[in-house]
Amino acid sequence: MKAAVGAARLGLGTVQLGTPYGVAGDPFPDLQAVRSILDRAARAGVRDLDTAPVYGESEARLGACAPERFRIVTKTPSLEALMHAGGVSGVRTSLEATLGRLGAERVHALLVHAPADLASEAGPALFAELARVKDEGLVQRIGVSARHPEELDLLLERYPLELVQLPLSLLDQRFLTGGQLARLAAAGVEVHARSIFLQGLLLMDPERVPAHLAPVAPRLRALRSATLERGSTPLAEALGFVRAQTGVDVVLCGVHSAAQLEGVLAAWQAAGPHLADARRFALDDLTLMDPARWAERGLPST
Ligand SMILES: NC(=O)c1ccc[n+]([C@@H]2O[C@H](COP(=O)([O-])OP(=O)(O)OC[C@H]3O[C@@H](n4cnc5c(N)ncnc54)[C@H](OP(=O)(O)O)[C@@H]3O)[C@@H](O)[C@H]2O)c1
Structure with missing residues (x-):
């Protein structure tokens, strides 16, 4: 059954828990801090976690922190890495390694990490490997982590996707x-x-936005003044906006610390109706919207 409007659950992204990451360049938390974050998330009812083999120590750390409490989504290696290691059958090898790190028998979902891999000539063979590990009961759902709408349109035509992660x-x-x-x-x-x-x-404080992303600052100032008028915060409005969208089942947040998680949980609990006219905050420049393209503006890509 599809979730009703506004019935989305809060989930945690875990790249921040396994490797240095993010526009602010914060260090990543140690294992004890990760344990505190996950314990607090579990107590608050968070069940959905997102990880991937390429997120540094993320999967191993989840494995050390009672992962059976969570519904875990992980991803495939890149097609390039698979081909380098002998072909798409490496999907199964990689998933088995993930399960080993997690100490789990299965995960909720396995997603193709790079949508271009699924759109490529090797896509059908790649997807067949995902279907195989699903048939074997190692994952419940298979799908893709999307980056661009047009690319997802194409993939939906070609494949029976069961779970899609998207920005x-x-x-x-x-x-x-x-x-x-x-x-x-x-x-x-x-x-x-x-x-x-x-x-x-x-x-971010609009005055602290890195020079390469400076065109975003006016949007952030407008958001701050709109939230001040409503007695709200950018955090609450950012969460409320995504949570309110029909079709969103899980709202994934990344946090670097327990303090950030507390902020997210408080804002999630308090979330009311979201900002009117939210369209005015949308960017239209892909090199600003897509962190993988920030490198073109002079920042390290992710
Ligand atoms: N292609 C893919 O499949 C893909 C790509 C990207 C991400 N992901 C997944 O999505 C997850 C989320 O990552 P994202 O890049 O999308 O991050 P995000 O959730 O958009 O932002 C997370 C960042 O927001 C800041 N933050 C969070 N709570 C805060 C609070 N209470 N107060 C102030 N700042 C706060 C922190 O950054 P600072 O501490 O740096 O300020 C944190 O690292 C990742 O963990 C990963 O699992 C997947």
């Missing part, structure tokens, strides 16, 4: 305005929204 935020509304969220909801596909703070950029 969605006040600053990046492409999957909403492009109609993909509505299409996924109609098809009953589970949707996990990520990058809802755009790696923390959306929550």
Whole structure:
């Protein structure tokens, strides 16, 4: 059954828990801090975690922190890495290594990490490997981590995707305005929204935005004054906006610390109706919206 409007669950992204990451360049927490974050998240009812083999120590750390409390989504290695290691059958080898690190017999979902891999000539063979590990009961759902709406349109034509992770935020509304969220909801596909703070950029003091991303600062100032008028905060509005979208099942947040998680939990509990006219905050420049393209503006890519 597809979730009703506004019935989204709060989930945790875990790249920040396993490797240095983010626009602010914060160090990543040690194992004890990760344990505190996950314990607190579990007590608050968070069940959904996102990870990947390429997130540094993320999977191993989850494995050390009672992962059976959570519904875990992980991802495939890149097609390039698979080919280098002998072919797409490496999907199974990689998943077995993930399960070993997690100390688990299965995970909730396995996603193709790079959507271009699935769109490529090798896509059908790659997807067949995902279907095989699903048939074997190692994962419950298979799908893709999407980056661009047009690419997802193509993949939905070609593959019976069961779970799609996609970027969605006040600053990046492409999957909403492009109609993909509505299409996924109609098809009953589970949707996990990520990058809802755009790696923390959306929550930054506009005066501290790195020079390369300077065109975002006026949007952040406008957001701050709109939230002040409402007695709200950018954090609450960023969460409320994504949570309110029909078709979103899980709202994934990344946190670097227990303090950040407390902020997220408080804002999640307090979330009311979101900002009117949220469209005005949307960017239209991909080199600002897509962190993988920030390198083109002079920042390290992720
Ligand atoms: N292609 C993919 O599959 C893909 C790509 C990207 C991410 N992901 C997944 O999505 C997850 C989320 O990552 P994201 O890049 O999308 O990050 P995000 O959730 O948009 O932003 C997370 C960042 O926001 C800041 N933040 C969080 N709570 C805060 C609070 N209470 N107060 C102030 N700042 C706060 C922190 O950054 P600072 O501490 O740096 O300020 C934190 O690292 C990742 O962990 C990963 O699992 C997947």
